[in-house]
Amino acid sequence: MGWAEIGSEAELRELLGEVMPRAVTKDRPRLHERDREWLANSPFCLIATSDADGNCDVSPKGDPAGFTYVIDDATIAIPDRPGNRRADGFRNILTNPHVGLIYLIPGRNETLRLNGRARLIREAPFFDDMIVKGHRPQLALVVEIEQIFFHCAKAFLRSALWKPDRWAADSLPSHATLVKDVQKVEETIEQLENYYGETYAKKLYG
Numbered sequence: 001m002g003w004a005e006i007g008s009e010a011e012l013r014e015l016l017g018e019v020m021p022r023a024v025t026k027d028r029p030r031l032h033e034r035d036r037e038w039l040a041n042s043p044f045c046l047i048a049t050s051d052a053d054g055n056c057d058v059s060p061k062g063d064p065a066g067f068t069y070v071i072d073d074a075t076i077a078i079p080d081r082p083g084n085r086r087a088d089g090f091r092n093i094l095t096n097p098h099v100g101l102i103y104l105i106p107g108r109n110e111t112l113r114l115n116g117r118a119r120l121i122r123e124a125p126f127f128d129d130m131i132v133k134g135h136r137p138q139l140a141l142v143v144e145i146e147q148i149f150f151h152c153a154k155a156f157l158r159s160a161l162w163k164p165d166r167w168a169a170d171s172l173p174s175h176a177t178l179v180k181d182v183q184k185v186e187e188t189i190e191q192l193e194n195y196y197g198e199t200y201a202k203k204l205y206g
Helices: 009-016 021-025 033-041 088-095 125-130 154-159 175-182 189-195
Strands: 044-050 056-062 069-072 075-079 098-104 111-121 140-151
Touching: 033 111, 033 140, 044 088, 056 088, 069 125, 075 125, 088 111, 098 140, 125 140, 175 189
Parallel strands: none
Antiparallel strands: 044 056, 044 098, 069 075, 075 140, 098 111, 111 140
16 A cells, blocks of 8 residues: 655645644743743753754753743743753754754653744853852753643653653663664773763763
8 A cells, every 4th residue: 555645734634623722722922820830840851953954853951850941931041061062953043043842840741842933142140040060051042932832641641651660761772782883983882881881970060
């Protein structure tokens, strides 16, 4: 059987049906107090970007809960922490400021989704409020909110994401083994196991 591709919004709507009434009215352009509470309790988000040609990237960001700094009802800031320095998402933003974010709270099946326009800031007074374990960020991602809404729980319920009895972490080899298998690296597997071992967590902020 061949593929049957959808080529228009009208065809998509014929297949899916019309948008549910609650979904039509749920998005808003400014932070509600409930949004602020969610951000204050979230330790993790995913940031989607694309470059000027539409090439996409999604980058995870994590810190202690409340790491996202609320500047005002339409603006937030996310601190950058030491990483691999690829800066894929940051480079995308320099050519295309549009971003999409999803905020998670462990154990909660809903997510907070946010779309807007981003800028890279290398210095601002609020950087002093972003210090974690003595690390003051070198830059922050400032997002001007255009749309924000809560997303329903169905994806998390279907995946049973927070149910430990459904986890399969040990079904795959260690991260060191994955790196050795899929990348061209000079380190031995023993050196990689040591790098990604117990001391890895001690290097998160320096």
